[in-house]
Amino acid sequence: MSTETDAVGESTDSRSTSSRIHLGSILTVAKKDFQDAVRSWLFWGLSVLFFLLLVGIAGALSYFGEDIAAQGATTDALVFFVSQVTKWIVPLIALILGWKSIAGERESGSVKILLSLPHSRKDVVIGKLLGRSAVLSVSLTVGFVLAAALVAAFLGGFDIIDYGGLLVMSMIYGMAYTSIAVSLSSLTRSTTIAGAAMFCVFLLFYVVWNSLGVIFRLLGEREFLFFDTVTYTQEFQGQEMMAERRQDWTYFITNLDPGQAYNRGLTFLTDVDLLEQGSTTSAQMFGGELPIYLNDWFSFMILLFWIGVPLGIGLYRFDRVDI
């Protein structure tokens, strides 16, 4: 290595150089991790899965969806239906991919190979996140690219922006869950505990968070504590009507769900009407202007949060434990 590191080691002896982040190291670890995973059947299995998902839904649309085809909104429908599936399976795949990323290497001891080389523990955590995210992203890309020709044939052409938007959004969404998985995996040396943690995350977002909206509304109707509902005026077929909604902050909580953010992000990136119709909130509910966290672009902040916060916890913890 360069004389630079040596100088750092000697001149600033009182400060730690061990826990610094080093881009070269991160990329080396990420590359190794990617090579390690890319050879497994899982990677090719995923590519085929995404390919079949796209081709299958495109095929079904062209077969059953003559009306949709007539309206020229076929990519819209494709993006909508595919996103409803990927919303559920991308997290599952990311959790499975990240589950053993660090706990597995600690359990088998091979993490000592990584850490015997001049990588900091932070390099290892970030490198793992990038490596595993790359596995998911590349398999998504392979599936999407291979399917493109067939999708175009089935649908008679497609909107590259919507198609690309779905791909990009799925990658970001996958990275958020990969970050959660890798970080949890770095907190334990038992793959059994790591696996249990993945299952809890799955339950948390799929079951608990998804029911939060309903729970908040029920509590509001019962005027329980501070869950009181808010009344607003709504225009419906030219008439003004009074309606009730939940407290502002409950929308913030329910919108923290990465799956919600995925939907809203897609609405932002693509112009798929079906996605916008699915939205349960409107500016009218908030007196004409949406709170900042209900804007579609804000979903990127939420996904960034889900990438950054777990990563931060993983970096902090893994730097301090005995391997």
Next chain:
Amino acid sequence: MPAITVDNLTKSFGQALALDDLSFRVKEGEVFGFLGPNGAGKSTTINIVLDFARPTDGSVSVLGMDAQRNSRDIRQRTGVLPEGVKTYDRLTARQHLEFAINSKNANDEPEALLERVGLEDAIDRKAGGFSKGMSQRLMLAMALVGEPDLLILDEPSTGLDPNGAREMRDLVREENERGATVFFSSHIMEQVEEVCDRVGILRDGEMVAVDSVEGLRDSVSGGTSLRVTVDRIDDAALQAVRSLQDVTRATVEGEDPPTIVASVNGSKTAVLSTLEDHGIEIQDFQTTESSLEDVFRSYTTGTRPEVHAQ
């Protein structure tokens, strides 16, 4: 400047004390054998040297740098063969080495490294199909990347056949002649006595002896070891043997039949006649020059001998 300085190192895991106020030095340019039975704390010490684990108390410096604060710089100049580690199943031997070479920004050739450990034929095979010995050779090759100033080999003979163990010792010598300091842990004395300049013996987290191989041999009464196989043994007879002037140590091995192992400086017949006086029938006996293995055993089993000064 010593290659490794361990000062008053203590490491506890909850209630259990793995290392107790351990201090020793590894000189620059020497081959240091770090010896001790399994569970003595060898791996814990190495883990702290490499910053895999943090000390409860005390400090470690490696190549003049603090083991905790400057671990990355230390590892840049150190080659490590970790113990009991699985290689990456899906990566080939070449990919393993490329990973180590890229990690250290070195410019070694994977082919040349694998040739040194006798694994050149398996260069493009995945490590998942390797035997334990092959994995060990591969990791040794990884440790050699970048001409390290310090080699830390944790139980390097694990999984190697006698031939492989000899090749490994040859490599240790080559690296040492190149100028590398070698820190080499083992629980088997004969693996270290041939190559090591000095040996440290660890027991229950404490260094019970640090000396050259010759010095160690001399430290345990130097004399011969007498093995007497008898039909039975009782405490009175054993005590009588121990109390003989020329006997420095006597232990019993095995039960059916028991064998008395005694270190004797002078007359061996005194031991035999003492046993016979106690009505014990001698079935067989042999004498051997006290080997380092005996030295090791004397330090790591039975009553604890006095700590031999460094």
